[in-house]
Every structure is written in structure tokens, then in C-alpha cells.
Amino acid sequence: MPRLPSEFYLREEVTVIARELLGQLLVTEKEGKRTSGLIVETEAYRGPEDKASHAYNNRRTPRTEVMFGPGGHAYVYLCYGIHHLFNVVTGPADRPHAVLIRAIEPVEGLEIMMARRNRTLSKQLTSGPGLVGEALALRAHDTGASLLSGEMVWIERQPPLLDAAILATPRIGVDYAEECAAWPWRFSIRQNEWVSGKKIAG
DNA sequence: GAGTAGATCGGCT
DNA sequence: GCCGATCTACTCG
Numbered sequence: 001m002p003r004l005p006s007e008f009y010l011r012e013e014v015t016v017i018a019r020e021l022l023g024q025l026l027v028t029e030k031e032g033k034r035t036s037g038l039i040v041e042t043e044a045y046r047g048p049e050d051k052a053s054h055a056y057n058n059r060r061t062p063r064t065e066v067m068f069g070p071g072g073h074a075y076v077y078l079c080y081g082i083h084h085l086f087n088v089v090t091g092p093a094d095r096p097h098a099v100l101i102r103a104i105e106p107v108e109g110l111e112i113m114m115a116r117r118n119r120t121l122s123k124q125l126t127s128g129p130g131l132v133g134e135a136l137a138l139r140a141h142d143t144g145a146s147l148l149s150g151e152m153v154w155i156e157r158q159p160p161l162l163d164a165a166i167l168a169t170p171r172i173g174v175d176y177a178e179e180c181a182a183w184p185w186r187f188s189i190r191q192n193e194w195v196s197g198k199k200i201a202g
Numbered sequence: 203g204a205g206t207a208g209a210t211c212g213g214c215t
Numbered sequence: 216g217c218c219g220a221t222c223t224a225c226t227c228g
Binding site for chain 3: 043045052053054077079080081082083085087100102124128129130131171172173174176177
């Protein structure tokens with residue numbers, strides 16, 4: 001399948017991109033091992049005005065620098081000293097937006113992902129941002145990698161979802177972000193078994 | 203099943 | 216020196 005093109009990532013509205021990333025295929029290839037999964041849960045982080053974003057108030061540091069570049073690149077950072085969280089940088093240059101990939105539905109390389117996670121095939125394999133990072137062998141040094149021309153990580157086009165299949169709820173773990181914490185910028189595929197958290201009715 | 207401590211370290215104040 | 220866009224194991228019931 002062809003990769004998503006640069007025009008997909010360069011758009012200004014990060015919440016639209018976060019929605020449209022649902023159902024797309026996230027692929028990594030490390031040491032000749034291809035692993036992939038359908039994106040089932042995302043969160044949008046809208047740069048300067050979003051208190052939950054690392055780039056809030058245009059905070060520009062070595063770590064956040066990649067978000068100030070054009071969309072279509074990887075932003076991977078270490079969280080709690082343990083977990084590598086993978087984000088897609090979006091928007092034109094100097095608009096530091098990003099989409100956190102929170103969960104995937106495994107498609108290729110299941111044995112490889114199970115070995116990396118030391119888990120059998122279950123929701124525990126890739127249902128959470130830290131778990132996605134481990135299953136796909138994403139690391140902080142992948143930050144800056146091009147999703148358009150890179151050979152380590154990219155996203156392949158899949159058929160778009162219907163709006164009715166998408167659920168919008170508040171983001172997870174951003175209580176410190178005051179009024180921004182309530183914004184419904186976590187998007188997931190309704191009824192999908194691989195979305196993180198407890199299963200809820202509806 | 204629910205609640206919570208512990209892991210573990212780079213980035214920033 | 217503090218703490219986080221988290222996850223797991225262990226406790227108690």
C-alpha cells in the first residue's frame with residue numbers, strides 16, 4: 001500500500017488529522033523485521049495554545065524542536081523513564097502540532113511483537129501508547145525520522161472510516177492541563193477491541 | 203475487581 | 216531536585 005502523502009500531514013487542523021489517522025496502517029521495519037497495526041486510538045496536541053502539549057506557549061527546546069518542523073516526521077520521547085511514546089508531527093513548519101498514537105490493532109509480525117513485549121496475543125500487546133512503542137520497537141532516537149521517505153517507520157493508506165465509527169472523548173493523563181484537559185481530543189474507533197482502557201457499552 | 207506503589211531517567215525549573 | 220501524554224504487579228477483599 002502507498003504511504004500517506006505529505007499533504008496529509010501538512011494540514012493545519014491537527015484534530016482532523018488525528019481523526020483521519022484512525023484505520024490507517026502504522027508500520028515499522030527494524031533489523032529487517034516488519035511489524036504493523038491499524039491505528040485505533042489517537043490524541044491531538046495543538047501546539048502553542050494547548051497546555052497539555054510539550055510545545056505549549058511555543059516552548060522550544062532540543063526535545064520539542066522536531067515539532068516546529070513540517071509535518072510528516074516522528075516525535076518519540078521517553079515517558080516516566082520507561083515508555084517510548086510515538087507521535088506524528090503535523091502542520092506546516094512553525095506550527096508545533098502532533099498526534100499521539102495510543103493503540104493499534106496488530107496486523108503483521110505478531111510473533112515479533114509478542115517477543116518484544118514478552119506477552120501472548122491479547123489486548124495487553126498493543127493497547128496503550130507505551131505498549132505500542134515497545135511492540136513496534138520505537139525509540140527516542142527515531143525522533144525526526146521521515147514518515148514520507150524514511151526506512152524505519154511510516155504510515156500506509158487504508159480506506160477512510162465513516163464519521164459514525166469514530167468516538168471523541170477527553171484525553172488521558174493530562175489532568176494538569178487545566179481547561180485544556182477537558183477538550184475531547186482523544187479519538188478512537190467505536191467498539192474496537194484494541195482501544196485502551198476498560199470496555200464501555202455503546 | 204479495585205486500588206496503589208514502584209519502576210526509572212531525561213528534560214526542565 | 217522534581218516529575219511525567221504509563222504500565223505492571225501485588226494487595227485486599
